[in-house]
Amino acid sequence: MTTTILRAADRIATPWKNGGGVTREIAVWPPEAGLDDFDWRISMAEVREAGAFSLFPDVDRCLTVIEGCLRLTFDDDTSVSLDAQSEPWAFPGDRTCHGQPLDGPVLDLNVMSRRGQFRSQVKRVSDTMWRPTGVASLLIALAPLTIVDDRASGGIRLVPLDAWLCHDPATPIDLAINGPALGIDILAL
Known part of the structure; x- marks a missing residue:
């Protein structure tokens, strides 16, 4: 990943x-x-x-x-x-x-x-677990937030409108999010 x-x-x-x-x-x-x-x-x-x-x-x-x-x-x-x-x-x-x-x-x-190659899924997420599922997945902060997964010590801090981008996750991961964000998955067809 x-x-x-x-x-x-x-x-x-x-x-x-x-x-x-x-x-x-x-x-x-x-x-x-x-x-x-x-x-x-x-x-x-x-x-x-x-x-x-x-x-x-x-x-x-x-x-x-x-x-x-x-x-x-x-x-x-x-x-x-x-x-x-x-x-x-x-x-x-x-x-x-x-x-x-x-x-x-x-x-x-x-x-x-x-169209015919990719599709997107966009959803509002907040104070929850989020699992990226696309060939590319983005999380866009709507307020200051921290993203934590079991591989990162201390988490990743984002300010409003910063984005975290993940390409081709080899294994599914769950991210803990402590604030409002937009979760985007780009899915191959």
Whole structure:
């Protein structure tokens, strides 16, 4: 098993072409893949203004709001409002979607996976045991927290929005988490 700590402070902000926000990439596979050739990609976005989401053919998305409230309106006029307590929302990346921040800027987590090759599972976890199950698994801290497993003395400390990444766990491990986080598993099909 290979693990890496991905510090929030090290992420580079990429402004959107429409000026409505910025995106910070957390992890991508394969490494150095771009927006057209990734197998899976995890990023955070600051949504400051209303606008259309970029289309990603043959990609499935899962969006989780971390801060603020965001209304998503789809091409068939259905809409959903998501906030920091909402469950992650999955939808096809090639479906037309418009985002509208409600009452100020929004911070969200966006997990994208290449349809037919990978799928993602995203869930909110807190003060619990968590077992990574994917070919890649990430834990993103929503508050200061410590991750403890039976191989690490003292645990791994994360500040808000830091991520712990695990690739190809050879043997299942259980992690004790002492705070709120987002658990993400990328599963091969």
